[in-house]
Amino acid sequence: QVQLVESGGGLVQPGGSLRLSCVVSGSIFSRYALGWYRQAPGKQRELVAAVASAYSGYSTNYADSVKGRFTIARDNAKNTVYLQMNSLKPEDTAVYYCHAQRGGIDHWGQGTQVTVSS
Secondary structure (H helix, E strand, O other), X not given: XXXXXXXXXXXXXXXXXXXXXXXXXXXXXXXXXXXXXXXXXXXXXXXXXXXXOHHHOOOEEEOHHHOOOEEEEEEOOOOEEEEEEOOOOXXXXXXXXXEEEEOOEEEEOOOEEEEEOO
């Protein structure tokens, strides 16, 4: 059974940085497409950043709202995907969810709260 365990959320002031981590259990980690989504109160869950599987050359894509501020990275040796978040804004406040997909099956983490506030 695939499990995703996130960590790294918290409270940060505007302009600050946080790094989220997500450890994915399961075999052949390189075959998973990975991503980070977020959901703010009263809003739909949205894609923040994604990194493709080895089949797709580990290509990345980002939501326009985070381009230039957030970076997604994967460490296949550690079965971990990261989201480095810099220059955080209050509008980045949300629950952030790790996502993994392989063979058309979606897996989700439990979510980690990120709050950007002074």
